[in-house]
Amino acid sequence: MAKTQRYLASGPHDLLNSCDVLLKLEDGTELPAHSQVLARCMPVFSGMVDGGPLLQASPSNVVSVPFGDCSSEEAGRFLSAVYSFRAHEHIDEHSALSIARLSHKYGVEDLVKLCDDALAEKAGIYSKGESLPIYLKNLEMDVEGFLYTMKCATLYGMPKLLACCEYYIALSSSGLQPTTNAVALRVRCLSEPLLRRSSSRIAEGFCIAFQGLAEHASRRQPCKCACCLGRNDPGYTSCNCHIAATPKEKLSGFLPGPKAFLKMAGAEKY
Numbered sequence: 001m002a003k004t005q006r007y008l009a010s011g012p013h014d015l016l017n018s019c020d021v022l023l024k025l026e027d028g029t030e031l032p033a034h035s036q037v038l039a040r041c042m043p044v045f046s047g048m049v050d051g052g053p054l055l056q057a058s059p060s061n062v063v064s065v066p067f068g069d070c071s072s073e074e075a076g077r078f079l080s081a082v083y084s085f086r087a088h089e090h091i092d093e094h095s096a097l098s099i100a101r102l103s104h105k106y107g108v109e110d111l112v113k114l115c116d117d118a119l120a121e122k123a124g125i126y127s128k129g130e131s132l133p134i135y136l137k138n139l140e141m142d143v144e145g146f147l148y149t150m151k152c153a154t155l156y157g158m159p160k161l162l163a164c165c166e167y168y169i170a171l172s173s174s175g176l177q178p179t180t181n182a183v184a185l186r187v188r189c190l191s192e193p194l195l196r197r198s199s200s201r202i203a204e205g206f207c208i209a210f211q212g213l214a215e216h217a218s219r220r221q222p223c224k225c226a227c228c229l230g231r232n233d234p235g236y237t238s239c240n241c242h243i244a245a246t247p248k249e250k251l252s253g254f255l256p257g258p259k260a261f262l263k264m265a266g267a268e269k270y
Contacts, residue, residue, distance in 0.1 A: 120160035212254030
């Protein structure tokens, strides 16, 4: 069985022989499928398999359906997810965006959400405290790739992944010496029309962090370290060494987490 037809390998032996639809890709590749499976999972196919104008009947009574705008590998991964009833193991960080794109195009909303969950988990949506997930940290090395991921999350309706990306940009650029790529990502978010709302949420996250830091500083107990006592500072209000020695008193310690960014976007119940 061809590599792109692995979605048929896990079913009964006669699953391949019972296919009544051929999905025809732009490069000429034809992938066998079942009309009832497609109609059940993809609303857009319901009218097509019932005799829509795009159908092309073949002598063997197998219907040919145009299925463009993707490679045979992408189509195979997408069909694997569809045929496995949206099983999580068929979605990884390398295939999730392409599966989400096709799922969004053909109206498979549950599969889009599953892709969002898979990537958001990789991106650290369930992490606690300060964290820079390896998935996003590696992605940050490619600014264009990071922005592409954010645009896909925006276009395809993946709020969890988008919230993780926004949190990551805020967190990685909140230090005293942010990386060049972190600064570039903030600037590009502001200049990209599709990411203007993300830029606004990142700015809102910084406002929340500054407010939290200011409130914490007002309640802070006087520092009695040798440095402050030596300066004879009665209020001990200028203890930079104390702030530097206490990670939770850094700006990044008061940034709202990924779930807060998700709530800012109005998708907290997603």
